[in-house]
Amino acid sequence: AEWGYSPTNGPDVWARLFPQAGGARQSPVDICTSIASSDSNLEMKKLTFAYESQSDLRILNTGHGWKVEAPQSGSRLEGGPLGEDIYQLEQFHCHWGETSAEGSEHTVDGRAYAGELHLVHWNTTKYQSFAEAAQHPDGLAVLGVFFDVGNESNDEIEKIVSTLSEIKFKGQFTDIPDVIDPTTFLPSGLGYWTYLGSLTTPPCNECVIWIVYKEPITVTEEQLVQFRCLSACSGEAEEFIVKNYRPPQPLGNRALRECNA
Ligand SMILES: NS(=O)(=O)c1ccco1
Numbered sequence: 089a090e091w092g093y094s095p096t097n098g099p100d101v102w103a104r105l106f107p108q109a110g111g112a113r114q115s116p117v118d119i120c121t122s123i124a125s126s127d128s129n130l131e132m133k134k135l136t137f138a139y140e141s142q143s144d145l146r147i148l149n150t151g152h153g154w155k156v157e158a159p160q161s162g163s164r165l166e167g168g169p170l171g172e173d174i175y176q177l178e179q180f181h182c183h184w185g186e187t188s189a190e191g192s193e194h195t196v197d198g199r200a201y202a203g204e205l206h207l208v209h210w211n212t213t214k215y216q217s218f219a220e221a222a223q224h225p226d227g228l229a230v231l232g233v234f235f236d237v238g239n240e241s242n243d244e245i246e247k248i249v250s251t252l253s254e255i256k257f258k259g260q261f262t263d264i265p266d267v268i269d270p271t272t273f274l275p276s277g278l279g280y281w282t283y284l285g286s287l288t289t290p291p292c293n294e295c296v297i298w299i300v301y302k303e304p305i306t307v308t309e310e311q312l313v314q315f316r317c318l319s320a321c322s323g324e325a326e327e328f329i330v331k332n333y334r335p336p337q338p339l340g341n342r343a344l345r346e347c348n349a
């Protein structure tokens with residue numbers, strides 16, 4: 089039985105097939121800003137990133153959304169909550185909802201955004217592959233960026249949107265002709281929250297250091313409408329991917345730290 093986001097195969101039943109989904113350090117979480125502790129040593133070790141601009145990146149319809157494969161050996165994410173290790177960009181994708189009133193995975197004081205972009209990195213200092221890194225508590229680092237709906241379309245997201253008609257069905261892929269610079273997905277304000285969590289899709293490995301930016305970026309309703317036209321099926325039967333977000337999971341006794349870069 090393929091997992092998904094419907095009542096019969098969605099987040100409420102994932103733990104039956106994927107035991108880790110019922111663990112104590114699951115993601116996403118509701119970010120309760122009043123309990124976030126501004127941790128001084130996060131400010132000392134500034135979070136730094138360096139990405140390459142790449143063209144001809146492959147975008148795939150995974151059946152659960154779109155995913156851009158961006159293995160960037162030259163990219164580096166380090167500092168902040170990442171200790172002494174260097175993390176390398178592997179892929180990026182996003183989550184959205186049926187309407188723009190929902191769609192993000194993390195929420196802020198109970199408020200959902202219209203969507204959430206995930207830039208997925210893995211620890212190349214300690215591990216030899218993404219798959220290996222995903223088996224360790226400090227294996228992955230994911231940058232989360234919220235989407236707000238506004239009037240200006242996001243040019244970088246538009247490069248993604250313009251390919252979606254070619255990958256309407258699950259399993260289809262194509263190359264993005266434009267040059268993509270992942271830095272352009274990041275908000276101007278670099279304040280963030282960070283905590284230890286998991287992949288938000290099965291198998292929900294508890295291997296992610298989450299870094300969620302406070303400031304959203306803006307996309308248009310039309311861009312989100314295009315996301316919802318992707319099909320979860322590989323054939324004629326059209327079942328649109330209208331939502332692909334997991335609701336918040338218990339924070340439990342995990343520390344939630346913030347850095348106002
Ligand atoms: N949604 S996410 O970034 O936690 C992820 C990456 C790979 C699988 O799930």
Ligand SMILES: [Zn+2]
Nearest residue numbers: 181183206288
């Ligand atoms: Zn994600």
